[in-house]
Amino acid sequence: MSENQNPNTSQDVTTSTETAGHPERFSDPGVPEHRARLTDTDPKANKRSERIIVLLFALSCLGAIASLVAYFTVRPDGTTDQTRLSTLLLGVTMAISLLGIGIAAIHWAKALMSDHEHVDERHDLKSSPEVREVAVKHLTDGVEDSGIGRRGVLKGAAVSALALFPLTFAVPLISSVGGDWNISKFRHTIWTSGKRLAYDPTGRPIKAADLTVGSVAHVIPEESEEYMASHEWITEKAKAVVLLVRLNPEDIRSDQSPEGETWSYDGIVAYSKICTHVGCPVALYEQQTHHLLCPCHQSTFDMADGAKVVFGPANRPLPQLPIAVDDEGYLVAQDDFAEPVGPSYWERLK
Amino acid sequence: MKALAARRHHRAAPVVLMLLALLLTGGVYAVLAPSSATADTASTANDVEEGERLFQANCATCHGPDAEGTSEAPSLVGVGAAAVDFQVSTGRMPMQANGPQALEKPRQMDEEQTAQLAAYVASLGPGPEIPTDEMVDAEAGDASNGALIFRTNCAMCHNAVGAGGALSEGKFAPALYDVSERNIYQAMATGPQSMPVFNDATITPDEKRDVIAYLVEQRDGSAGGLSLGSLGPVSEGLWAWVVGLGLMIGAAVWIGAKSS
Numbered sequence: 001m002s003e004n005q006n007p008n009t010s011q012d013v014t015t016s017t018e019t020a021g022h023p024e025r026f027s028d029p030g031v032p033e034h035r036a037r038l039t040d041t042d043p044k045a046n047k048r049s050e051r052i053i054v055l056l057f058a059l060s061c062l063g064a065i066a067s068l069v070a071y072f073t074v075r076p077d078g079t080t081d082q083t084r085l086s087t088l089l090l091g092v093t094m095a096i097s098l099l100g101i102g103i104a105a106i107h108w109a110k111a112l113m114s115d116h117e118h119v120d121e122r123h124d125l126k127s128s129p130e131v132r133e134v135a136v137k138h139l140t141d142g143v144e145d146s147g148i149g150r151r152g153v154l155k156g157a158a159v160s161a162l163a164l165f166p167l168t169f170a171v172p173l174i175s176s177v178g179g180d181w182n183i184s185k186f187r188h189t190i191w192t193s194g195k196r197l198a199y200d201p202t203g204r205p206i207k208a209a210d211l212t213v214g215s216v217a218h219v220i221p222e223e224s225e226e227y228m229a230s231h232e233w234i235t236e237k238a239k240a241v242v243l244l245v246r247l248n249p250e251d252i253r254s255d256q257s258p259e260g261e262t263w264s265y266d267g268i269v270a271y272s273k274i275c276t277h278v279g280c281p282v283a284l285y286e287q288q289t290h291h292l293l294c295p296c297h298q299s300t301f302d303m304a305d306g307a308k309v310v311f312g313p314a315n316r317p318l319p320q321l322p323i324a325v326d327d328e329g330y331l332v333a334q335d336d337f338a339e340p341v342g343p344s345y346w347e348r349l350k
Numbered sequence: 351m352k353a354l355a356a357r358r359h360h361r362a363a364p365v366v367l368m369l370l371a372l373l374l375t376g377g378v379y380a381v382l383a384p385s386s387a388t389a390d391t392a393s394t395a396n397d398v399e400e401g402e403r404l405f406q407a408n409c410a411t412c413h414g415p416d417a418e419g420t421s422e423a424p425s426l427v428g429v430g431a432a433a434v435d436f437q438v439s440t441g442r443m444p445m446q447a448n449g450p451q452a453l454e455k456p457r458q459m460d461e462e463q464t465a466q467l468a469a470y471v472a473s474l475g476p477g478p479e480i481p482t483d484e485m486v487d488a489e490a491g492d493a494s495n496g497a498l499i500f501r502t503n504c505a506m507c508h509n510a511v512g513a514g515g516a517l518s519e520g521k522f523a524p525a526l527y528d529v530s531e532r533n534i535y536q537a538m539a540t541g542p543q544s545m546p547v548f549n550d551a552t553i554t555p556d557e558k559r560d561v562i563a564y565l566v567e568q569r570d571g572s573a574g575g576l577s578l579g580s581l582g583p584v585s586e587g588l589w590a591w592v593v594g595l596g597l598m599i600g601a602a603v604w605i606g607a608k609s610s
Binding site for chain 1: 499541546552573609
C-alpha cells in the first residue's frame with residue numbers, strides 16, 4: 001500500500017520515522033471535547049424527552065394491567081386456537097410491560113441524566129515493594145512457626161487427609177457416570193430363537209403372508225403386556241427394534257446369511273433399526289431404490305444388498321435379524337443378532 | 351461497492367440491515383410455505399372400456415399398451431383403483447416430465463375420467479380399493495392412537511406433524527396439511543413412488559383412520575405460537591440468528607450510541 005501511495009519513496013521503510021505520512025507513534029488524543037446534547041441546551045427538548053419517558057413507563061403499566069386482564073378473561077379451554085390466543089396475549093402484554101421499563105430507563109439515562117465524561121486513571125496491578133515484602137515475610141514466618149519442615153509425621157498426616165478428602169465426592173460422582181459399567185449388555189438383545197416379530201407400537205404378531213411387496217414394518221419382539229409395562233422393556237426395546245421390508249425376491253442381491261443358512265424369508269428381510277454410526281433409528285425407507293436412510297447424518301443402507309452402507313458416515317452394515325416362519329405362518333426370529341447392534345464401542349469385538 | 355462501504359457507518363445502516371434481514375426471512379418463508387392441493391370425492395361410475403381408451407391415450411406410452419410396465423414405468427397390474435385415484439386425482443399422473451419424483455400438480459383428468467381409469471386398472475388385477483367416506487372420516491378416528499402409529503411409521507419422513515421432509519437425490523416426502531383424507535388413506539394403502547406400502551395388516555383400516563384423525567388435528571396449527579413451518583432447527587435457527595440476534599444487536603447499538 002505504502003509503495004503504491006508513494007511510488008518515489010526510496011527510503012528503507014523500517015528505519016523511517018514517517019511512512020506515508022503516518023507518525024511512528026500516535027499520541028493519546030485524550031477524551032474528545034464534551035458536546036452538549038439537545039436536551040442540555042433546549043428546555044423544550046428536555047421536556048419532550050421527559051414526556052416520552054413518562055409515556056413509556058405508562059405503556060409498561062398498561063401492559064402489566066392488560067396482562068392480568070388477559071390472564072383472567074382469556075383462559076385456555078383445551079382448543080388449539082384458544083390456547084394459542086391465551087399464550088400470545090400473555091406474552092405480548094408481558095413484553096410490552098418489561099420493554100417499556102427497559103426502554104424508558106435507557107432513554108432516561110441517555111437523554112436526561114448527566115453525560116459528562118469522567119476519567120479515572122488506572123493504577124498498577126502490582127503492589128508496592130514494601131507491601132510485597134511484608135506479605136512474603138508473613139508467609140515464611142507462618143511456615144517456620146508450623147514447623148512443617150521438621151515434623152515429618154505431621155506433614156505426612158496432613159497431606160494424606162487432604163489427598164483422601166476429595167474421594168468422598170469424586171468416587172460417587174465418577175461411579176455414577178453412565179449408570180453402570182456392564183458392557184456385556186450391549187452384546188445381546190431380547191431376541192431369542194422362536195420369538196415372534198410384532199408390529200410397533202401395537203404388539204400384533206406379523207404373518208408373513210400379510211406383507212405385500214414394498215411393505216415396510218417397524219418391528220418389536222412379541223412380549224407380554226406386563227413386560228411391556230416394565231422399565232426394563234424400554235431399555236431392551238431400544239436395542240431390539242428392527243425394520244422389516246418385503247422386497248421382490250429377485251431384487252435381493254445379497255443378505256448376511258452365512259454359508260448353509262437362510263436368514264430371510266421369501267423376500268422378507270429384517271435388519272436392526274439402530275444406526276451403526278451413532279445409534280439413531282434408521283427408518284426412512286425408499287421403496288423404489290430399497291435404500292434406508294438415517295435421518296441424523298444421512299447414512300444410507302441398501303436393504304437389497306445386505307444393508308451395506310452406500311452413503312454417509314456409517315462404516316458397518318446394519319446387523320441382520322435371522323428370521324423364519326413358524327407353523328401358524330407368523331414370522332419368528334431364528335436367533336439373536338449375530339453381532340452387537342448399534343454404534344461401535346471399545347470392547348465390541350471381544 | 352465503494353459507495354456502499356463509505357456509508358456503512360451511516361446511522362441508518364443498522365435499521366436498513368434489520369429490514370433487509372426481515373425481508374429475507376419473510377421471503378424465504380413465503381417460498382418455502384406449503385402450497386395448496388386439490389382433491390375431490392370418490393366416484394363410483396365404472397366404465398372399464400372408456401377407462402381403457404383413456405389409458406391408451408394418456409398412459410400407455412410409459413406403462414405399456416397392456417399396463418404391464420416398460421423400462422420407463424412400473425406395471426399397473428394389481429396396483430388397484432386406490433393407486434390410480436391417488437396418482438391421477440393429485441395430478442401426479444399423467445407425469446409431465448421425468449424427474450426425481452412425480453410432482454403434485456393441477457389434475458388433468460376430471461373425476462369421471464379418473465373413475466374410469468381406476469375401473470380399468472382395477473379390472474387388470476385385484477388391488478387396494480378406493481376407501482369409502484366413512485373409512486376416512488377423521489371425526490370417527492382416535493387422534494391420540496393415530497399419533498402413536500404416525501410417530502412410529504410415518505414421522506421419520508413426513509415430520510412429526512406432517513410438515514414433510516427431504517429424502518435422497520431430490521426426492522422428498524410431501525407435507526400432509528393439504529392432502530385430502532381420501533388421498534392420505536390411499537397413499538398408505540398403495541405406497542406411491544418412494545413411500546413403502548402399509549397394507550391392512552401392517553396398519554389396519556381403523557388405525558389408518560386414527561392417523562387421518564391425527565393429521566387433520568394438526569391443521570389447526572400449533573398451540574404454542576409461531577410454528578415457523580414446524581421444520582425444526584432450520585427455520586427456528588434462521589429466526590433466532592437473523593431476527594432474534596438482529597434485534598439484540600440493534601438494541602446494543604442504540605444503548606451504546608450517544609444521545610444527540
